[in-house]
Amino acid sequence: MTFRGTSLSLALGIVLASSTSSFAVTEISWWHAMTGANNEVVNTLSKEFNESQSDYKVVPVFKGTYPETLNAGIAAFRAKQAPDIIQVFDAGTGVMMAAEGAIKPVADILSMGGAKFDKSLYLPGIVAYYSKPDGTMLSFPYNSSSPILYYNKDIFKKAGLDENKPPKTWPEVWDAAKKIKTSGAAKCGYTSAWLTWIHTENFAAWNNLPWGSNENGIGGVDVELKINAPIYVKHFQELADLAKDGTFRYGGRTSEAKPLFLSGECGIYNDSSGGLGDVIKSGMNYGTGPLPYDPESKDAPQNTIPGGASLWVFAGKSDEQYKGVAAFFNFLSKTEIQARLHQVSGYLPVTLAAYEETKKSGFYDKNPGRETPIQQMMGKAPTENSKGVRLVNLPQVRDIQNEEFENMLSGKQTAQQALDNAVKRGNAAIKQAIGQ
């Protein structure tokens, strides 16, 4: 009995001590999916923030891949153990948006921190993507990227191609790839990460074509896919034909194709600008270029849509925690932090000031090509085809496409059949997900 009494009073003492503001450090948990160099950035940022003030402590926790992190967050929410901040990838944006009761809009939180939230400080294309149709910003754009072209300059030289001229259009890419293959400069000409994000979603925006109805889902959740229009069929049939003799090599559904490029097996590669870190690290003689476009579409190139991930805040936390989150987001928005993030990682700066700062510092003159992802996204005002792609079940719809593409690339079906199936199955999945 005495022991129980002591421990009780001890516990009471701890509770009392921790509730007095002089001792209190509010912990902010942050679940993320960053690996390698990007993981180090997460840890450094948290450490810097924690040292810059004494009221809040951000605790980053690595939760696996992007989809795994999202699932962990959802499971934790159902168990009433949700973290404060969770990093959700582009395709998960619609999932989070559909869960209105589960999240707290970042716009609300940022204005809680005392500082007034000014949306115009942020890059418009990115902010629009993470906002509700009425303009309320829902999540904080932590790491945004856009797809670019990487090529191996040594292989270009060996194949007799101009190493300072990356192919600009898809036909130019196919020609260069064939030349690399036939000249024996490399075993494969072209490979690509993320066939869905790059070759359907960004292909549509960059060529100013509808990907789905309702402004690709930005205007409303009821979407019918349009990716079996003739121009997509032509594009994918060309890929399928190139796959037959190995001129195009398939690496996997996300960024598994990267080793094919880094090892020198393939000469040309499409991936997110966020993949730049690994390319630099490999020490290869590489060049970059904008995402290729289809010369037959008259508005191309239009603008690319944001990829990467953003930070979401769960609902049901205390005001003290939200204030901490606000302080952390304001810290992340600081010009010097954003400029540094952008320059070390290949991700886009999220504030205009950071972009201007990087420009002024002469970074882009010293590192040609590093401005490409921003110019691609900001070059033209977005049309209804190029604001972004949003579905309540985009991860599922992407997987359906991936399955059909795999059956096409293995020669089981034509591009027309693959895309028709992807549209049919995708539409059915969307209907089911929105409850129709």
Add this chain to the structure above:
Amino acid sequence: MASSTRVTFPNKFLPYLLLAPQLAITAIFFYWPASQAIYQSVLREDPFGLSTQFVGLDNFRRVLGDPNYLNSLQVTVIFSVATALIAMALALLLAVMADKVIRGKGIYRTLLIWPYAVAPAIAGMLWLFLFNPSMGTLAYLFRSTGYNWDPLLNGDQAMVLIVSAAAWKQISYNFLFFVAGLQSIPKSLIEAAAIDGAGETKRFWTIVFPLLAPTTFFLLVVNTVYAFFDTFGIIHAVTGGGPGKATETLVYKVYNDGFVNLILGDSAAQSVILMIIVIGLTAIQFRYVERKVHYG
């Protein structure tokens, strides 16, 4: 056959108390999740659990009407039969061979049992490192001989890869039981047959193999259950169910629909169906197959 004298406990509560830990474990790890799955399978719910709606058997109707579900069933049958057969046949061969070894018996057995200690996901990764077309060492050799090895796109090759990995991991376990089974066969029987002029093959098929039947039957049950449920880690690490849906087994589909596609109702309905399948399989195995097993 029932014995007339039964052991009875004088205390009425003691037996229940002794059983309590086991009952608690069964309740927490089986009955509770199973009842949750049944409950979830008649609901339609959004991923976050914010809105829930009772839909009766709609989820079951949709799952059973989905051609992908039938495909998944077919994939599971092929995968399980192939894995169980290969794992058991190779283990039996190795056990018979190891039984003949006189020097270094212990080392042989230890090395052959080793892979069993490897976790499924790690086993998958090991095979992936060897056979992944982008980075695999052996895949590189295959390709350099001109063979078009590409399990990322070729569904049959992907199936071969996961069956190999799953069987490789299970061989050790089967080996262990076959070795034990072989040791329990009286040497006198084999010697008598040898004196009567039966060759080695004849001795194996007419004496050793039938006497191993109880072990074989036990392993058949264990291997089928293993191929059904414990191979998730391997499939997840090696193929992720692809290419297309070529290696999406029933268990993998439950995971994919529930945790990737976030359709909880469909996923729960599938687990309930899976539960029924397994109960049925086990019942059939014990009721009909066991009768034919000769327990010596």
